[in-house]
Amino acid sequence: MNTIVCVKQVLDPEIPPAKFKIDPGTKQVIPPPGVPPVISVFDERAVEAACRLKDKHKGKITVISMGSAKAVDVIKHAISMGADDGYVLQDPAFENLDSFGTAYVLGKAIQKIGNYDLILCGRYSADWGAGQVGSILAEILSIPVVTFACDIQAVNKNLRIKRIMKDGYEVVEAPMPSLITVSGEIGLPRLPGGMGLMLARKKQIPIWKAQDIGADPSPLDKANAHIEVTSLSLPTRKTECEFVTGNTPGEAAVNLAQKLVRLM
Secondary structure, three states, X not given: OEEEEEEOEEOOXXXXXXXXXXXXOOOXXXXXXXXXXXXXXXXXXXXXXXXXHHHHHOOEEEEEEEOOOOHHHHHHXXXXXXXXXXXXXXXXXXXXXXXXXXXXXXXXXXXXXXOOOEEEEEOOOOOOOOOOHHHHHHHHHOOOEEEEEEEEEEEOOEXXXXXXXXXXXXXXXXXXXXXXXXXXXXXXXXXXXXXXXXXXXXXXXXXXXXXXXXXXXXXXXHHHOOOXXXXXXXXXXXXXXXXXXXXXXXXXXXXXXXXXXXXX
């Protein structure tokens, strides 16, 4: 069973809020110095789902990531968990793409890799949280998509997926190949072992540019983007404190209850 996992490098969510800065002019986050990016949390769950399927059905796991040269570390992390190969998609034309442009680039890379039974993505990225790339990618590749998976089983050339819903879960079946987005409820990712870390350290990760995957300039043109970031700002925090009093404890309790009712 051959699985392709799409992963993304994001800012470490453990960064102290005081170090989180943005550039309002370019509408981009400024990475804090000395803090390397990490794999997006749901993408790491997707790698774990792929490894579980490999444990049962053998096969190969290929991981791809679009980003800077530092994305090599994200690929090697996935290999240390149990993935076999990986590719970084890095080109000036790939920078600051919207969800449609990102899905297009990933789709071209997947078409070049070929021979896959399953594509896995995180339910959404830990930075922008749009949750669009997986579904758009499935549309580009003309394959079924199932979202918010918390369990994936391969049964007789089909996929049986348990997916999270607001009031519980449902179980659906899909043919191979399909694309599935993985939710956090699938469980914690495995910790890399010593052998996995050694293999990842020695692994050479190819870097593909636009010409390597046969990408057309038009979908990468920012003028053709479907989504535009009009502003980016840090949230303002405002704290108010009010003491509710009364002539007696009972009166103070009544005043507090009335205020809470008005706030509801």
